Amino acid sequence: MSRSAGFFITATDTDAGKTLIGCALLHAAAQRGLTTAAGKPVASGSAMTRAGLRNADALALQAQCRPPLPYEAINPVALAPPIAPHIAAREAGVALDVERLAAPMRALLARRAGLTLIEGAGGWRVPLNARECLSSLAIALALPVILVVGVRLGAINHARLTLEAIRRDGLPVAGWVANLIDPDMARGEDNLAALDDGLSVQGGAPCLGVVPPLATATARAAADQLDLDALLGGASNPAID
Template sequence: MMSCFVTGTDTGVGKTLSSCALLHALAEYHARVVGMKPVASGAEADGQGGWANEDSLALRAASTLRVDPAWDNPVLLPDPVSPHIAAQRANVRVTLAPILAAYGELRRQADAIVVEGAGGWQVPLSPDLRISDLAMALQLPVVLVVGLRLGCINHALLTADAIRASGLPLAGWIASRIDPGMREPEANMAYLRQHMGAPLLADIAWQARPDARTVSVQLPREWQ
């Protein structure tokens, strides 16, 4: 069974698009592929009398395995703000136990799981719990989504160093071209390719209407 954890250099850098692209790529080698959004902030009506997060809905659409929403999104918070604030507003304390239990259920059914974090590597989930703590509890290889814009080199290298310092492997990184007006994007890409110390899995062009099916992903051989 293959699993990975997707994090980003910041919020809004294309983690969900990247996670969906990974799911489509994995589905070429594994029959039962599922995405997981352990903690999601921001809920909308799902059209079936319930509530869902738009990231979770995108991951479900890209998955080949249908599961109970309590498993692929165990913590759904109403307000679209930082998770620790959304949890406080909802009078909820985010803890690891229910998330790990939900992940265990997915492991029993899936051949491959893509777990998408919230925001960046150090985003707080509660006063004493961060995204990095969740990734370490899951003990999964990490894929870092780098939003290409001014300042991305600093953000990417700091995050990559933090991931390695946690003891988790940085399995690869994805370039997400979120700023079509960015100056010198290729020079930035060249520096990142040289210094990230991990393979580039995908280079996602800017899209007015993002479509994960158009993204070419080079999966690590051991994930195939």
């Protein structure tokens, strides 16, 4: 039986680069001949098309799925306003809860692709409703977590707090990625060293790569900066394996 691995991708903040890194990991896996699947359970900031609401991040993930998957399997809840999902859902009259999102994501994981990624929205504690957060979905799915750090001023604090929260919630951190989203950041190397010390040395989470500012931010270009072996070598998920 071929091995399957699944992960939940979160980030230190919105616009940290979750989708770019997710697409890059899927691209790298497909280049090795692995099947791939991805989920974006809830996405705000979607545009109306002839096929219905479509989200750019979900479409990017869909493009990296091998074999292809229908859009609805990837993004079961698409919301129009580019605002926090729980607010967008309330305005649209949509009830968001963990079980509603978990069922289609479990169906994705049941496909047993070589690599399955479930991408959150924003950071770890983005609310779904008054009681549940997207972190509650990751817990329900029992997935190891990949943390994408958008490297800019404030990232060290955000990254360490997020790592602490994930661990407190009882989930393993499979690794973290430094995505250099501010090319003009002062003392960049010093900040990367502090991140590595806090997340890898003290936090025990391996660094899966450092993605520099890219002239063209494509999955292929970002994949060249990532270590897929460091991720898959330690992958273990009883719900999938």
